Every structure is written in structure tokens, then in C-alpha cells.
Amino acid sequence: MRDPVENPFSPGSDIVPEVWAGRTAQLSDWRDVVRPRLLKGLPERGRTILGEPGLGKSSLVRRIAQQAERSGDWVTPQLRVPLGSDPLKLVAAAVLALAAQAGLPAARERAIEGLLDRVQTVAASGLSLTLQQKEGPEPHVALTELLVEVGRAAIARDVVAMLHIDEVQNITDERALSQLLIALGDAITHEIRVAAPGGAQVRRGLPIAVYLTGLPDFEDRAGALKGATFARRFRTTVLAPIDDDDLAEALQEFVLPGWEVPGPDGGRTRIRMEPDAASAIIEICRGEPFLFQLAGQHAWNADRSPVITREQALRGWRGAQREAVAHVERILARLPERERAFVEAMAAVPPQERKLTRIAAEMGYAKVTDAGPTSQRLDTVRGIIDRGRLYSFRHRAVEAYLTSDWPDVS
């Protein structure tokens, strides 16, 4: 039945949506690069996936984690860092869970028992251990050492151990951030000696994958760390909106053969979508995963008939507009003053005249160079604009909000 209970769209955050679109480059990076290389003992950097809220960072890495789990890998849950909290505690607890999965607590080795004890203390006290000058190494050293043991066990089982730390921009304490990045970085670059067939000793890396996700502001913090090897140990991607073609492919399952739901008398039936309704949803959401789910959810709920029509998609959207506006306004409100002024000035200039000189003039700057750093950040750090010969918006929902009647699509 087409009813809200069976609605497959899910604008809520932190769950992998049933209606999945695109992100093929990132999924293939895991499947074809990260995982196989780690299993072979080859070095592979951690992955940092950043982007504005609602672009699908958490969902993407949860989907990768799901796929990893299906291959038998050991994965942590999504480790969400609460604002200002001590990430070492969170990560230590997760590494203990990985160690349990690896069967380490059953090992009767004194060294491992001691290590587990130390990491338990880190999970309880975190960074404050450093201050208490407790005996033993710094908390991050114990974490790395346990991760190395997890990595050894993973080699023996031919699986990858994967950690996902989310909302990393919430790590505000510089020492905590630096200890965490060193602990993880040291583990993913650690090499051990193994016997190759034939008996020769060779060095190999550990099959440990680290994914960090969060808002673009993280890049400033991590990059600014003194003596940071962050950039050499993690590869950063700033997510862009999803291509319309990918959204169309995701909705095609509704167009043909239809989305399967429970039918009358315990059977199954299909809910279909007119091609025009699918086009309307794609046009409305501007590549924003959150808005895609929101539009889809409201289109589904607009009626109970077995076919979702264009009229229903538009009517549903009218009920979602306030939430859509709030979403884009939240993104704009988070921007520092200058960046916000820049995107607003850019929106006020006609697309074919969007050169930096023209935008800087619109902002009232005397020199073009005054606008340079701001535009650079909006491009490389936030992924909101593209600085080509002409400037354009990469974040199409922000563009639509600033330059048109969107979300009004009647």
C-alpha cells in the first residue's frame, strides 16, 4: 500500500536511505582502491569527506561501512563527536570493540592484556590522562598500539578494520585533535614484517581504514595543526551535489518496474511514478540529497493512489517548502560574514558577467584582491562555488534560493 508507513524516502539524517543515488566515485574508491590495497598491505591514506550539511557525508560512509560489513570486515558504528567532547574516549571505546571483534581479549598474552587495560583507561579518562601524568605512554600511543594489534589480527583473517568518526568539526580542543590524528595516522602508516611465501621477510602496512566526516570547517582546524602530517596521511574530498542523471537513475525504479510494497491479502504490489513526477522531484531538489529525500517523501505522502503523479509531487513539495527554505538558510547562516556577502553579491550579478572583478565591485571592495581569499575558500574548502573563467555555483540549492523564486515551483 502507498501509505506513510511504507514510504521509502527518509529525510532524517544518519540512516542509509533506501532510495540511494550516485556517489559512485566514492563507493568505487572504497571497493576498488582502499579495500583491495589495504588487504594487499599497500599504503593507503585515510579519507576525509567534508561538505555542507545535508550533502550526504554520514550516509555515504555508513553505506561504505555496510558494504564492508557484508564483506566480513570489522567496522565501528558511526562515532559522532559531540561538540567540545573528548574524542579520545569515544575512539578508545570503539577500538576496544574492534579488539573484541578481533578476539584479542581471549589472547592470554600479558602484553595484550596490559594494552587493553591501558586503552580502557583512555576510554574512561581520555585526554585528561596526559594531565594526570599517569604511568605509561601518552593516551594516543596506547590507542595506536592497540590498533596495530587489531590490524595484525585483521591480516590473519584477511579483513579490513574500518573506523568512521563523524562530525569531526566538533573537536574543538587542539590537543585532543592532534592526539587523535596522530594516533590514527600512526596506525595507518605503521608497517610490520611478515614472512612472504618462500620465507623472505617483507614489510607491509595494516588493513586499517579510517574515514573522517564533517563540516568543511574541519579542514582549517586540522590543516592548521603545528607540524601537521594530516595532509600526507588523509585525503580530503569535498562533496558536491548529486548529478541529475544519478537522481534520475535512483527514481527509475519507481518509474519502471515500480517500488515494491506490501499489497492486499499479504501479497506484494508496486507503487509507480510518472516520468514527469520524477523530473519534477529532480528539478525541485537541485542535487541536494536531503531535499531529494524531502521531495520524494512528500510526493509519496501526497496521495494513496498507486501512481505518483507530477501534480502530487508539486503539491507535496508545497508542504515541504518551509523545511527546504530552513535547510538552505541554515547553510547560509553558518557562513562567516564575508563568505555570505560574497555569495549574495555573486547571486546579484548576472551569470554571464560573474567575474571576480565584477563581484568584488558589487561587494563594494576597492581592490579585486580583497575578495580573493574569500572566493578561494568558498570554492576549495566549502565547495559552494566554482571559480572558472566565470564564477558559478556548485551548490545549486543555494544558487536557486538566492537567484530565483525557488522553492516556489508552481
Ligand SMILES: Nc1ncnc2c1ncn2[C@@H]1O[C@H](COP(=O)(O)OP(=O)(O)O)[C@@H](O)[C@H]1O
Ligand atoms: N547518495 C544519496 N542518495 C540519496 N539520498 C541521500 C544520499 N546521501 C544522503 N542522502 C540523504 O540526504 C540526507 C542527508 O544525508 P546525511 O548523510 O545526513 O548528510 P550530512 O551528513 O552530509 O549532513 C539524508 O536524508 C540522507 O538519507
Ligand SMILES: [Mg+2]
Ligand atoms: Mg552527518
